[in-house]
Amino acid sequence: MSGRPITEEDLHGFVDGVLAPDRIVEVQAYLDTHPDAAQRIAGYAGQRSMLRAALAPIAEEPLPPNLDLARMIAQRSRPRPISRRALAAAAVVLLALGIAGGWTLRGPILAPQEGIAAVAQEAADNYAVYAPDKQRPVELRAADRAELVAWTAQRLGRPVAVPDLAASGYRFMGGRIVSTAHGPAALFMYDNDRGTRLVMLARVMQGADQNASMTPHGSGSINGFAWADNGLGYSVVGPAAPDALHPIANDVRRQLSRNI
């Protein structure tokens, strides 16, 4: 006997069969001497087995055709078959576009992005590289926050505070210095209980957009908000809907402006 008092959690654990064997013995001993509790627990146990029995038939039904996982996987890994005619038509269109475009542009085709549009793109690119990383998403962990802040200040020539996103349910994981087309940037990463990761990228603005109001960017499932304050450009990027991400970006901006 451990002598530890029996808790409500033990009683539920007893019903659900998740207790360690010696704890089961202790709970059983408790129930033997407490008939009221024993009656309640018997009631819970009866409910549990009846509910499982009532719902078991659903799990025994044959699966409908739209839940064929093997086919879903195959459809994803194999591009959809395209008809020959569609292919030929596409080739004609592409050829025409290529000729027309090549003639019209004749100069640099991709104008390099500047201002916070560039910050947004760099943050999205770095999110795509580091957020899915299982081995080493961050170079310096949250525990080395002071070292990370010092490193950032040294490489960017400007201090960048680490925003606290606990109020939004995100924990600071750590960060690293990353490279962008406009010099070094700080990349801070956060995650929540569900394993969803967000990043914040910050770097020094060169030329345009020393100050810029918050602008959404992204397409589909990965979204971001970019802005600039006092010559530092920022973007917060994550796999959340713009509605969910916007208040977080606002919170980050508020905290950072307090620290400048």
Added chain:
Amino acid sequence: MNDMLRQIEPLIPALRRYARTLLRDRAGADDLVQDCLERAVNHWSQRRDDDPRAWIFTILHNLAITRLRSSASRPRHIAIDDAQEETFARAPSQEDGLRYRELLEAVARLPEDQKSVLLLATVEGLSYAETAGVLGVPIGTVMSRLSRARERLLKERDGDRGAQPVAQLRRVK
């Protein structure tokens, strides 16, 4: 992707059961599971835990909640009796069928947060910690919701008995 098929496919019956019990709409629940599986296929490489069960229940639960919230604003009218026959499979005997039905009705009346905990922890066999992870709440919240759900079901059961004619004949001093 082969490991995905091996790990996720056996869970599909349980996912259907959870979705159907939450939504109480057979076709809607299967659509939801399809949506869930498609997301899982697209995000398989981004999952974190070795155990994919809690991961995929999290995806499904979030979809279900979104669906429930959006349909709460524009309710679909399903007559409960019609829906029941279609939604829940027949019980082996008539007596069992009646008891099951009463219990499922009582479960359906639980607040959504208590219902999720009860289903995940007792029917789907997730640990309390996994249940907390799926719902995005602390484990203490899971325990108190489970406790309230069970208490309420017991009360309803006893309440039904109390409402029987025999009880009404009892004399009051």
